[in-house]
Amino acid sequence: MVTGNLTWLPNLINSVERKSQREAYGNALEKLGVDRNVVVLDADLSTSTHTTIFQKKYPDRFFNMGISENNMMAVASGLANSGKNVFASSFAVFATGRSYDFVRQSVCYADSNVKIVATHAGLTVGEDGATHQIIEDMGLMTGLPNMKVLCPADAMETEEIIGYIYENRGPFYVRLSREKIPVVHKEKSFTFGKSELLRDGSDVTVIATGILVSAALIASDYLKSKGISVKVLNMATIKPIDREGILKAARETGRIVTAEEHSIYNGLGSRVSEVVAEGYPVTVYRLGVNDVFGESGKAWELMDAYGLNPLGIVKKVEEIMVARS
Amino acid sequence: MKQYIGTVQEALDIVHIKEKAKEVRKLIIRMTYEAKSGHPGGSLSAADILTYLYFREMNVDPRNPDWADRDRFVLSKGHASPGLYAVLALKGFFPIDHLMTFRKLGSDLQGHVTRHVPGVDMTAGSLGQGLGNAIGMALAARLDGKSYRVFAMIGDGESNEGSIWEAALSANHWKLSNLIVFLDRNMIQLDGFTESILALGDLEEKFRYFGWATRTIDGHSMEEIAEVLDWAKYQNGPKMIIAKTVKGKGVSFMENNPDYHGKPPPDEKKFEQALKEIEEGF
Numbered sequence: 001m002v003t004g005n006l007t008w009l010p011n012l013i014n015s016v017e018r019k020s021q022r023e024a025y026g027n028a029l030e031k032l033g034v035d036r037n038v039v040v041l042d043a044d045l046s047t048s049t050h051t052t053i054f055q056k057k058y059p060d061r062f063f064n065m066g067i068s069e070n071n072m073m074a075v076a077s078g079l080a081n082s083g084k085n086v087f088a089s090s091f092a093v094f095a096t097g098r099s100y101d102f103v104r105q106s107v108c109y110a111d112s113n114v115k116i117v118a119t120h121a122g123l124t125v126g127e128d129g130a131t132h133q134i135i136e137d138m139g140l141m142t143g144l145p146n147m148k149v150l151c152p153a154d155a156m157e158t159e160e161i162i163g164y165i166y167e168n169r170g171p172f173y174v175r176l177s178r179e180k181i182p183v184v185h186k187e188k189s190f191t192f193g194k195s196e197l198l199r200d201g202s203d204v205t206v207i208a209t210g211i212l213v214s215a216a217l218i219a220s221d222y223l224k225s226k227g228i229s230v231k232v233l234n235m236a237t238i239k240p241i242d243r244e245g246i247l248k249a250a251r252e253t254g255r256i257v258t259a260e261e262h263s264i265y266n267g268l269g270s271r272v273s274e275v276v277a278e279g280y281p282v283t284v285y286r287l288g289v290n291d292v293f294g295e296s297g298k299a300w301e302l303m304d305a306y307g308l309n310p311l312g313i314v315k316k317v318e319e320i321m322v323a324r325s
Numbered sequence: 326m327k328q329y330i331g332t333v334q335e336a337l338d339i340v341h342i343k344e345k346a347k348e349v350r351k352l353i354i355r356m357t358y359e360a361k362s363g364h365p366g367g368s369l370s371a372a373d374i375l376t377y378l379y380f381r382e383m384n385v386d387p388r389n390p391d392w393a394d395r396d397r398f399v400l401s402k403g404h405a406s407p408g409l410y411a412v413l414a415l416k417g418f419f420p421i422d423h424l425m426t427f428r429k430l431g432s433d434l435q436g437h438v439t440r441h442v443p444g445v446d447m448t449a450g451s452l453g454q455g456l457g458n459a460i461g462m463a464l465a466a467r468l469d470g471k472s473y474r475v476f477a478m479i480g481d482g483e484s485n486e487g488s489i490w491e492a493a494l495s496a497n498h499w500k501l502s503n504l505i506v507f508l509d510r511n512m513i514q515l516d517g518f519t520e521s522i523l524a525l526g527d528l529e530e531k532f533r534y535f536g537w538a539t540r541t542i543d544g545h546s547m548e549e550i551a552e553v554l555d556w557a558k559y560q561n562g563p564k565m566i567i568a569k570t571v572k573g574k575g576v577s578f579m580e581n582n583p584d585y586h587g588k589p590p591p592d593e594k595k596f597e598q599a600l601k602e603i604e605e606g607f
Contacts, residue, residue, distance in 0.1 A: 071492050
């Protein structure tokens with residue numbers, strides 16, 4: 001098998017157009033800032049999360065809480081319950097793991113209008129290593145009643161999602177990457193709670209989220225040349241999950257491969273498996289991080305090392321085709 | 326120190342407020358006895374402050390609990406829910422009879438306070454969150470140019486939590502003059518006496534070093550509560566009032582007894598004794 005163009009390195013990642021989700025977030029916030037109810041909190045990472053873009057324009061409505069994520073979530077809740085539309089940002093590992101109990105009680109149980117937008121999720125944090133590479137965050141947030149969970153595929157979808165959560169009351173979690181990631185969308189296409197059909201196909205469905213949506217498209221094009229017809233769904237809304245879309249894919253292709261830069265536990269793969277197990281049982285193979293911590297390395301080196309690339313998806317598709325043929 | 330001298334009307338009010346606090350204490354005993362669970366100890370230690378705040382200090386309207394300009398109160402030690410629920414019912418936020426549904430299936434009166442109850446401004450239970458919640462409310466008042474004040478009560482045991490000290494830094498950093506906090510210094514937490522479990526030492530001194538305006542009072546003296554709230558009006562920055570209290574205050578077998586942190590009167594005899602002692606002002 002020719003695999004040179006199915007791994008991110010040495011060439012693929014530099015041959016595609018890439019944009020930063022966190023810059024898209026900062027720019028979106030700056031636009032939303034015309035609404036005087038929008039308040040932004042950060043925990044000493046504002047230059048990394050790009051909430052500084054908002055801070056520069058609206059310094060009176062930006063609060064740097066220092067390195068105290070727990071207090072940030074508590075304060076966010078207090079502001080929200082006094083009428084503010086609050087965005088709270090940090091790295092995903094701190095925004096979800098460190099402050100879990102505060103998100104649980106002050107944000108979710110209190111049903112507070114707090115939008116947690118976290119950057120630096122997953123392995124693509126890179127050189128900082130496992131301490132900073134959270135691969136459990138979607139599971140943590142999905143388990144919380146009232147919480148909605150989103151993982152955009154690229155910068156444009158990030159901008160659309162920030163607009164959506166601004167318009168809608170209640171707790172949201174949005175998972176963004178540190179890296180500039182491949183562009184998937186040429187035009188706006190986000191619908192909350194619905195998967196997006198990017199390629200139609202009949203042999204197998206690849207359901208991907210975040211960075212791996214672009215990998216799924218590359219894998220699909222490669223597999224087409226090998227005579228395998230792959231449907232590709234972008235699942236930007238992890239909770240509430242698009243039950244209807246998943247079951248339709250299960251019925252139409254009979255096989256599903258999921259792909260995410262997250263643990264194979266409690267993320268997209270788990271959610272899709274739950275839906276098909278209850279509604280239309282078909283074989284589901286999950287591509288993700290296999291219950292291990294990450295490590296230091298360059299972002300795209302790590303993604304290749306852990307098989308989170310087009311080749312990883314191709315392999316899962318080939319395995320599932322054999323298993324079910 | 327300048328002594329605050331109240332008016333005759335205020336002296337009459339104080340007599341009235343002491344009677345209200347008795348009613349609150351009796352309701353705390355009734356609710357927890359009826360529920361066969363709950364936290365009487367820390368509710369009884371907080372009862373005088375809670376009563377004073379709602380009946381004499383805070384600008385709230387029981388007919389309009391979500392009124393945007395109201396003063397806020399965050400009970401960070403959310404297990405003292407019987408105390409707050411009793412005060413809110415007596416104030417008219419909901420019927421007194423409703424208190425007997427406390428901790429029962431289907432009731433909004435959860436074991437720990439939730440903001441879905443009329444008059445409750447914030448959900449609390451897992452400790453160490455309410456001070457930060459109150460800071461958020463105080464910041465919102467500032468952003469909106471509103472003059473409402475934010476009151477909060479934290480526990481001494483609760484001050485084991487690191488997040489209390491994150492919040493302590495934060496309130497001083499933002500110079501929140503509209504934030505007034507009582508620390509219910511009853512010296513007891515679930516497992517025993519605070520100083521033997523994780524010594525807190527001089528909390529007034531600690532908060533003073535964190536930049537707060539601080540005072541220590543007798544948390545069962547309505548006169549001292551009145552005086553300190555007057556003092557608070559003239560201080561810049563956040564205010565921390567260390568209220569020396571007695572856990573289980575008003576019931577002889579509960580006073581200073583860690584066993585009654587989270588346990589109601591065990592039988593009818595003890596229940597009647599508790600009510601009698603409160604009535605007679607033990």
